[in-house]
Amino acid sequence: MANTNTTTTARPEILCTQPVIESAITTLLKTPLGATHDLFQVLDACQHYVDALIENDDNTERMALCGRLLAALEVLKVALKTPLPAHLIERLTVDVAEPDNYRGPLSTDSETLREYCSALTILLLQRQQSPEQEEQLTGLLFELINLLVEDLKTPRFVRTDGGLAMISGEAVPGIH
Template sequence: MATVPTLTHLQSDESVIQQLITHPVPADADLFATVDRCAALVSVLLETDDAATRAALCERLLQTLRQLRHLSDADLPPHLIAQLIEGEKLASCVPDCWQETAIQVDYALDLTQAIMCGTLPASVAKGLTGLLHDLVWLLAAFVKEPYITTH
């Protein structure tokens, strides 16, 4: 699971869920921290059956994905550039047609909104939640891929 530095280790799953729901990502969070929070939210969403909790998690995920979308268009801070230079560039974890972060975030936003609508059959909502989970985790891996070469 992703490391989410703004969360503290608490004893119960309910406490973690409440903390995810009630504490938004700080406005000054960077791209990596924001994508990690998205991954944490979608992981908890996948395991949650309570309708009210799912709705609250979806709402927080939407807010966090929107923040991620904004960050994906912004210039990267130097500390993230340094991390993206480190490591060996390997083949990307996503196909060439998905090489823009914004496209993947937009897909995740659309899936989240579809799940939130509450009109889908339970089996479809469960399947789309699984797809959303996998998409967000793939996005998290993609965002952190080393891709910048030194000159």
């Protein structure tokens, strides 16, 4: 029997000596995301959230993932308006351009596609649809996020003798 002044526990088998291992979802939800992240980092975060969302059946985790995805899409809104840093311009530059290979499947711009993703995320957060509809909305959100990521990471610039030029021939700076 343990005394009140002792450090000995009466039932040592109750103590948990194993460290708590965080789940991948918990780690993902704790990952900070803000205005200091560049466009590709924000896109990667959006893709991680939607990847986890489509594979998850836990309502609490799904809500948390939707919340984080919506926040990431708001950060993306800012990132889309920010000029591209030199390291991303380099990643979006090719030596030889083949314009037909760089067209996106949708004729909408990045901001509109981001808004579509935000709207779907808000619908999922409201939880007013049937499980079947929720599954369809999640699948559509997954497809649109991946389409947005693919489009924004597609090369935009080509090296020429006179420097960099847009692959599409447009001379508008700051296009994503």
